[in-house]
Amino acid sequence: xxxxxxxxxxxxxxxxxxxxxxxxxxxxxxxxxxxxxxxxxxxxxxxxxxxxxxxxxxxxxxxxxxxxxxxxxxxxxxxxxxxxxxxxxxxxxxxxxxxxxxxxxxxxxxxxxxxxxxxxxxxxxxxxxxxxxxxxxxxxxxxxxxxxxxxxxxxxxxxxxxxxxxxxxxxxxxxxxxxxxxxxxxxxxxxxxxxxxxxxxxxxxxxxxxxxxxxxxxxxxxxxxxxxxxxxxxxxxxxxxxxxxxxxxxxxxxxxxxxxxxxxxxxxxxxxxxxxxxxxxxxxxxxxxxxxxxxxxxxxxxxxxxxxxxxxxxxxxxxxxxxxxxxxxxxxxxxxxxxxxxxxxxxxxxxxxxxxxxxxxxxxxxxxxxxxxxxxxxxxxxxxxxxxxxxxxxxxxxxxxxxxxx
Amino acid sequence: xxxxxxxxxxxxxxxxxxxxxxxxxxxxxxxxxxxxxxxxxxxxxxxxxxxxxxxxxxxxxxxxxxxxxxxxxxxxxxxxxxxxxxxxxxxxxxxxxxxxxxxxxxxxxxxxxxxxxxxxxxxxxxxxxxxxxxxxxxxxxxxxxxxxxxxxxxxxxxxxxxxxxxxxxxxxxxxxxxxxxxxxxxxxxxxxxxxxxxxxxxxxxxxxxxxxxxxxxxxxxxxxxxxxxxxxxxxxxxxxxxxxxxxxxxx
Numbered sequence: 001x002x003x004x005x006x007x008x009x010x011x012x013x014x015x016x017x018x019x020x021x022x023x024x025x026x027x028x029x030x031x032x033x034x035x036x037x038x039x040x041x042x043x044x045x046x047x048x049x050x051x052x053x054x055x056x057x058x059x060x061x062x063x064x065x066x067x068x069x070x071x072x073x074x075x076x077x078x079x080x081x082x083x084x085x086x087x088x089x090x091x092x093x094x095x096x097x098x099x100x101x102x103x104x105x106x107x108x109x110x111x112x113x114x115x116x117x118x119x120x121x122x123x124x125x126x127x128x129x130x131x132x133x134x135x136x137x138x139x140x141x142x143x144x145x146x147x148x149x150x151x152x153x154x155x156x157x158x159x160x161x162x163x164x165x166x167x168x169x170x171x172x173x174x175x176x177x178x179x180x181x182x183x184x185x186x187x188x189x190x191x192x193x194x195x196x197x198x199x200x201x202x203x204x205x206x207x208x209x210x211x212x213x214x215x216x217x218x219x220x221x222x223x224x225x226x227x228x229x230x231x232x233x234x235x236x237x238x239x240x241x242x243x244x245x246x247x248x249x250x251x252x253x254x255x256x257x258x259x260x261x262x263x264x265x266x267x268x269x270x271x272x273x274x275x276x277x278x279x280x281x282x283x284x285x286x287x288x289x290x291x292x293x294x295x296x297x298x299x300x301x302x303x304x305x306x307x308x309x310x311x312x313x314x315x316x317x318x319x320x321x322x323x324x325x326x327x328x329x330x331x332x333x334x335x336x337x338x339x340x341x342x343x344x345x346x347x348x349x350x351x352x353x354x355x356x357x358x359x360x361x362x363x364x365x366x367x368x369x370x371x372x373x374x375x376x377x378x379x380x381x382x383x384x385x386x387x388x389x390x391x392x393x394x395x396x397x398x399x400x401x402x403x404x405x406x
Numbered sequence: 407x408x409x410x411x412x413x414x415x416x417x418x419x420x421x422x423x424x425x426x427x428x429x430x431x432x433x434x435x436x437x438x439x440x441x442x443x444x445x446x447x448x449x450x451x452x453x454x455x456x457x458x459x460x461x462x463x464x465x466x467x468x469x470x471x472x473x474x475x476x477x478x479x480x481x482x483x484x485x486x487x488x489x490x491x492x493x494x495x496x497x498x499x500x501x502x503x504x505x506x507x508x509x510x511x512x513x514x515x516x517x518x519x520x521x522x523x524x525x526x527x528x529x530x531x532x533x534x535x536x537x538x539x540x541x542x543x544x545x546x547x548x549x550x551x552x553x554x555x556x557x558x559x560x561x562x563x564x565x566x567x568x569x570x571x572x573x574x575x576x577x578x579x580x581x582x583x584x585x586x587x588x589x590x591x592x593x594x595x596x597x598x599x600x601x602x603x604x605x606x607x608x609x610x611x612x613x614x615x616x617x618x619x620x621x622x623x624x625x626x627x628x629x630x631x632x633x634x635x636x637x638x639x640x641x642x643x644x645x646x647x648x649x650x651x652x653x654x655x656x657x
Contacts, residue, residue: 003524216522224510224528225521227499231507234496241456241494242508242567243482245516252519 008218011300015214019207022046023197030194037324038316043187043200045315047271049308050206051264056291056303057217058260062253063289064298065226067233069126071285072113072133076106076258078140078280080265082151085158085275088177092168093160093273095177095184095205099266106262107255109136114254118247121236133285140277157276177270179205184271202271209267213260218300220256229253294363296370305371310356317352409434409607410455410575415464417450417631424450425461425631432575432624437601437608439618442628443652448611449491451628452579455609456488457481468575479516487568488577492584493560497553501544501563504552505535508567534570542566542596558589562596569600576600578610582617594620619643627651 004012018025027041040046059073080102087098117128145154152158160166174183184202191197220226228249231239239246269275278284287310295306325344329337347355367373408431417425425447432438440448453459455466457478466473473481482488496504509531514520539545542562547555552563561581568576581597582590594617601608601621612618618625618639625642627634629651635642642648 003527005526219524220521222524222526223521224514224523224525225519227503227507227525228510230499231496231503234498235494237490238494238496238567239507240478241482241488241490243479243511243516243571244507245477245479248517252521256521 002215004215004218004222008222008300012211012215012218015301015304016211019050019210022049022207023199023203027195027197031196032194034327037319040312040316041198043198043203044271045311046200046203047206047267048311048315050203050210051267051271052288052291052307052311053304054206054210054213054267055261055264055288056295056307057214058257058264059288060257060292060297060299060303061217061220061229061260062257063292064303065221065229065233066250066253068118068121068250068254069289070117070129070254070257071126071282071289072117072129072131072136073257073261073288074282074284075113075133075136075280076110076261077265077268077284078136078275078277079109080106080262081269081275081279082140082158082265083262084266084269085160085273088160088166088269088273089158089164090167092166093173093175093177094168095179095266095270098177098270099209099263102262102266102269103259104262106265107259110255110258110261111251114251114258118250118254130282130285133280133282137277137280137282140280152275152277154277157274159274177202177273206267206271209263213263214300214304221300225249225252290360294360294370296372299370299372302370302372309371313352313356313359317348317355318350320348322349408432409469410609411465411467412451412455413465413467415451415454415461415466417447417454417459417461423631425454428464428628428631428633430626430633430636432607432609434607435605436623437597437610437621439622439625440609440611440628441613441615441618441625442634445630446628446651447631448628449579450631452488452577452611455481455577456486482511482571482573483516485574486577487571487573487575489561489564489568489579489581491579493557493564495552495560495564495567497551499552500548501550501552501555502532502535502539502548504563505538505567505570506531508571509534509538512571538566538570541569556589557585558592561585561589561593565593565596565600569604569606573606575607575609578608578612580611580613582612582614590614590617593617597621 002009023041023046026046027039029035029039055073055077059070063069083102083105084098087101091097113129113132117125117132120128140152142154144151173181177184179201182201184205187198187200189196189198228244232246232249236246265279268279291306291310292303293306294309295304296302322341322345325341325348326337329340332340345351363370369376410430410432412428412430415425415428428447428451440451442448450459454461455473457473457476457480460474468484468486471484473484496507506525513531536545536548539548542565544559544562544566547559552560555563582593585593597608598621600606610621622639624636625639626636627642627648634647634651635645637645
């Protein structure tokens with residue numbers, strides 16, 4: 001289907017089903033039950049899953065295929081958000097021109113930054129991208145926000161004010177980002193018994209875009225271009241002496257992943273029309289690196305899983321507080337209850353980073369291929385009981401080193 | 407007039423004269439061996455031919471065109487393929503993919519943005535790659551991870567990758583270094599076969615005299631950055647200057 005082989009078609013269909021039915025899948029617990037706080041099926045969080053999924057897919061096209069580890073991709077995301085908000089301020093709340101411009105501006109930015117950074121490889125490349133991202137952050141945070149020339153609105157963040165021109169805005173249209181009149185905020189709520197499911201217009205726009213860009217990523221992975229990118233990662237020396245110029249290949253990969261980041265930034269602004277400089281900070285760039293590695297760098301579905309995993313922890317674990325803990329352990333005698341709460345306390349609420357860090361450590365040590373490798377191992381265990389293991393020497397292959405080392 | 411003409415090439419690294427006044431002429435469709443003791447400048451000379459190093463003075467002409475100042479990938483596209491001392495292959499890719507890449511490079515040039523096409527649909531390239539693999543007697547290994555093969559097989563693959571581009575000049579840098587005897591003999595047989603079956607010029611840098619005398623039509627002996635003699639193999643064996651360079655004066 002669509003020029004994909006059977007395996008890839010299945011993968012695409014799985015992603016399509018998961019995204020389209022996410023409002024059900026992520027809300028498995030009845031609204032009033034004690035477990036309801038583990039429900040992730042509210043529009044705001046679901047949008048974030050998808051947007052960071054897109055960001056991570058794009059990042060993986062650079063990092064997973066070529067092995068170039070960029071620590072500055074958040075800059076493209078931020079640039080995308082600012083571009084989108086400027087469209088909202090000057091022209092219209094329609095999200096199509098806003099998202100288009102974010103992709104274009106991010107492409108231009110990544111072309112410039114990539115052109116300079118890709119003159120070096122390995123750690124020097126990472127440091128260069130980090131430097132560029134921090135410069136962008138500083139520009140957005142203070143330099144480009146002064147009374148004479150206010151491009152970013154500094155600390156407050158760029159947002160739409162009532163006295164903004166919005167030349168193509170009409171009164172009949174919603175006063176929030178919309179798709180030809182359909183407000184991104186509009187949500188249809190379905191109540192089924194004790195359960196409640198939210199279907200949000202913004203979420204479904206993101207979901208459709210995710211499916212398109214996931215399909216494009218599969219095409220890139222399976223194309224001669226994708227093969228050349230994997231060859232860049234494997235042996236640049238051999239490429240150069242085989243008559244191939246590695247520079248345009250890496251630059252193209254960098255620009256494509258920058259465009260994915262810009263798209264994610266544009267969508268973020270389309271869901272919530274403001275853009276702040278903190279989106280460009282290096283921690284945001286680091287987060288996408290974690291997503292790719294946690295899920296499985298160089299795999300198709302891995303980055304999406306990684307993004308979902310991290311965003312789930314960020315939003316769900318951080319909301320558990322001591323009161324919740326006390327209610328969980330209330331069946332224990334008082335002294336032990338307090339003790340248990342004391343033990344678990346550092347790992348929840350503001351301490352969710354600690355839990356994530358531990359999980360990240362476990363994954364990197366025991367599953368160098370990320371969550372995808374975990375899934376493959378489980379699948380192999382299940383199959384292994386039915387079939388005898390293949391004896392064609394597949395197991396003699398040296399294990400690929402984890403991508404982090406590159 | 408040879409296909410490769412090296413004239414008065416000098417290369418210094420700081421105070422060290424790596425190459426001084428090197429002249430070399432490689433005849434078309436011959437096997438030309440460059441031998442010499444350690445530190446004679448063999449590898450420096452080779453690196454000057456493929457664009458990794460630029461000589462301080464002198465000229466390097468391939469088929470009437472200068473290679474100086476060109477990048478390695480541009481020199482490759484002129485028709486020079488290089489085999490490295492330790493096999494340089496794409497270890498993370500399969501053997502078949504390894505073989506497809508040089509064929510893509512020959513068809514599409516140094517860069518082409520073919521990000522939406524599918525590799526599986528590139529019938530022509532796949533067929534050519536399979537064909538070369540059969541020539542190299544590696545067809546059964548096509549889905550193996552290239553990094554997991556033996557050194558001899560990696561060498562065979564690397565030579566196959568170079569040949570798939572149908573180069574006019576094949577440069578080999580100690581192709582049997584660090585190989586077991588059996589692998590060495592296999593490599594010699596392979597190179598002999600290539601020499602007989604194809605219109606190709608081969609320049610080979612080698613330590614192993616067994617390899618040199620089984621293959622070479624012409625031999626240049628380098629010592630301390632200068633060519634000592636250039637002659638046919640039978641004359642090199644008895645040449646006192648060569649013995650001196652290799653074994654020291656007392657011999």
